[in-house]
Amino acid sequence: MSKGVLVDTTRCIGCRSCQIACKAWHDLEARYKPSNGTYTSPEKLSADCYTLIEFFDKKTGDQPSWKFVKEQCLHCQDPACASACPVGALKKTPEGPVIYDQWLCIGCRYCMLACPFQIPKYEWDTTNPWVQKCNFCASRVASDMAPACVKACPMDVMYFDDYDKIAQEAERRINNFPGKYVNHIYGFREAGGTSWMYIADRPFRKLGFNTDVSDKPYPALTWKPSLSKILWEEAGLLAVLGGILYLRNRRNHEEGKK
Amino acid sequence: MNGKGSEHYRFFTLRTWILLGLAVFGAIVALYRLAVGLGPATNLSDSTPWGLWIAFDVTTGVALAAGGFTVTFAAYVANWDKFKPIARAATLTAFLGYLLVVFGVFLDIGKPFAIWHPIFFWQPGSVMFEIVICISLYTLVLFLEFLPWLLNRLNVLTGVRDFLEKRSVLFTLVILGIMLSYGHQSSLGGLFLITPAKLHPLWYTQFIHHLFFLSAVCVGLSMVSCETIVSANMRNKEHETGILDGLARGTSIALLVYFLFRIGDLAIKGNLGAMFEGSLQSGLFLVEMGVGVVIPMLLLASKSIRASIPALLASHGMVIFGVVLNRFNVVFLTESNMGAAAYFPSWQEFAITVGLVSAGLFLYKLIVTYLPIFTPAEQKT
Numbered sequence A: 001m002s003k004g005v006l007v008d009t010t011r012c013i014g015c016r017s018c019q020i021a022c023k024a025w026h027d028l029e030a031r032y033k034p035s036n037g038t039y040t041s042p043e044k045l046s047a048d049c050y051t052l053i054e055f056f057d058k059k060t061g062d063q064p065s066w067k068f069v070k071e072q073c074l075h076c077q078d079p080a081c082a083s084a085c086p087v088g089a090l091k092k093t094p095e096g097p098v099i100y101d102q103w104l105c106i107g108c109r110y111c112m113l114a115c116p117f118q119i120p121k122y123e124w125d126t127t128n129p130w131v132q133k134c135n136f137c138a139s140r141v142a143s144d145m146a147p148a149c150v151k152a153c154p155m156d157v158m159y160f161d162d163y164d165k166i167a168q169e170a171e172r173r174i175n176n177f178p179g180k181y182v183n184h185i186y187g188f189r190e191a192g193g194t195s196w197m198y199i200a201d202r203p204f205r206k207l208g209f210n211t212d213v214s215d216k217p218y219p220a221l222t223w224k225p226s227l228s229k230i231l232w233e234e235a236g237l238l239a240v241l242g243g244i245l246y247l248r249n250r251r252n253h254e255e256g257k258k
Numbered sequence B: 001m002n003g004k005g006s007e008h009y010r011f012f013t014l015r016t017w018i019l020l021g022l023a024v025f026g027a028i029v030a031l032y033r034l035a036v037g038l039g040p041a042t043n044l045s046d047s048t049p050w051g052l053w054i055a056f057d058v059t060t061g062v063a064l065a066a067g068g069f070t071v072t073f074a075a076y077v078a079n080w081d082k083f084k085p086i087a088r089a090a091t092l093t094a095f096l097g098y099l100l101v102v103f104g105v106f107l108d109i110g111k112p113f114a115i116w117h118p119i120f121f122w123q124p125g126s127v128m129f130e131i132v133i134c135i136s137l138y139t140l141v142l143f144l145e146f147l148p149w150l151l152n153r154l155n156v157l158t159g160v161r162d163f164l165e166k167r168s169v170l171f172t173l174v175i176l177g178i179m180l181s182y183g184h185q186s187s188l189g190g191l192f193l194i195t196p197a198k199l200h201p202l203w204y205t206q207f208i209h210h211l212f213f214l215s216a217v218c219v220g221l222s223m224v225s226c227e228t229i230v231s232a233n234m235r236n237k238e239h240e241t242g243i244l245d246g247l248a249r250g251t252s253i254a255l256l257v258y259f260l261f262r263i264g265d266l267a268i269k270g271n272l273g274a275m276f277e278g279s280l281q282s283g284l285f286l287v288e289m290g291v292g293v294v295i296p297m298l299l300l301a302s303k304s305i306r307a308s309i310p311a312l313l314a315s316h317g318m319v320i321f322g323v324v325l326n327r328f329n330v331v332f333l334t335e336s337n338m339g340a341a342a343y344f345p346s347w348q349e350f351a352i353t354v355g356l357v358s359a360g361l362f363l364y365k366l367i368v369t370y371l372p373i374f375t376p377a378e379q380k381t
């Protein structure tokens, strides 16, 4: 059964328990970096940071109101990275997580370019580098346990359940609390649908979300205009080349026989 | 036109030593890159996962080596006698070009020693997979086209040589080469089909793979023209005006097709106006299309220009510049939308790129000196 997570950004208090839980569960090194004028820390996802809380200093009416947005891989239903990878190192599992196989990977980094959300990160400083990103705690999810971050959250920001129930729950909340949320479930349509979805009290563009993302699944972008046709094009090319070769070389051939 | 004549000049001139020196230096830096990994050796980062090596050594290198399949098409498939004398040189350049590309890929990927994985772990839904397979096979094809000349010289394995020189085998290789070239030349553009929101609309189109193929044809012809001119100079030979005229006309026509396709596509999407919006991108586009396409297209269409060697060199040089700029624009404009960090290649990246090019030129010189590349012996076809 495919799983999903609904992130209700209005509930988050920015305590970063999820960040810590993620580091702990995946045994990732925590690095100390001095603040750089922002409370988001570290500032960006990286090979040893699969998830982070982005801090937004916003206003509601004339009152200051901080907004906190959890960032991690959205686990597309039909992921761009998986279609981009030449060796199938990234794939979508039936349970929902998009996982990575470091033994297959050649390190071409096309997945990093292909991802519409800029999620895959690279271990630049080793001689055997891996691509790193949130793996939806695939081993936990496979045995029906909630991901580490979900488990750690004190505010119940994340709702982990079957994929179908996620969207229903999002709709239920939007309908039950008129005025509280904007009527947009981020991830319901984005990139053809993602296993993680978000609801928020203001337009997603203002919360740092990429709203230029296409609603269609990304793999079709390379498959439809190019890859699906290539064999036919090659066959056509072969026919044309053969034809030209025959017509243009007929004379010589006859001469050669003499 | 006697091949033996090429052995009269000295092989080790100052220029040859410089090329060798740069190549050796590049090789040392390449060892350093293998020893320390990408991070310390390059300025790549999570917001610029692809840098100079992908943009130049791979994407541009493959385009510049397109002379191989265009000229073999003209010489063998279309049987235009005019192009036969340069077919070997064009094939050799392509072969060396692809060797460098393969080596560039080897150094660029994070796990160089996993470079063989795509041969065993297939993912046919991936453009990258298609490119890797086509490039590997095409390099093999070029090697098989090149091998008989070497065997001939060494006078070994004559059975293999005679087999590879059979008309049916050679023509099969040539046709396979053209098909494989179409496959990966276009797919290098196809890589960017999946980045619609990142690549500027003046470049992004769902036909970008066709545009990459067409521009490769243009630049392939230009590269062969320059090579023909320069090698004639090197060997103190008369310029082959007939061939050069034919190549120039071909380039001009190919540029026209490319121009109409690209502008037509922009017009249909209603994006023509974007080129005058005054942004950095629109400027780059105008330079790319103006200097790289329109001006050389018009110049090469003129008979008097085609008769003048310096004017030919300049026009073909513009085409080459235009395609290099195009490949850089596509790679780096895409990445400029992936994060704030600005990218400028590290000296190691430059050293390896320069080293690869020098190694190519060195090998070229070595091979044309000792193998019958400029002997029009195969004219018998």
Ligand code: SF4
Residues within 6 Å of the ligand: A084, A085, A086, A087, A088, A089, A090, A104, A105, A106, A107, A108, A109, A110, A111, A112, A131
């Ligand atoms: S970097 Fe690795 S995982 Fe990403 S596309 Fe390349 S081979 Fe696949």
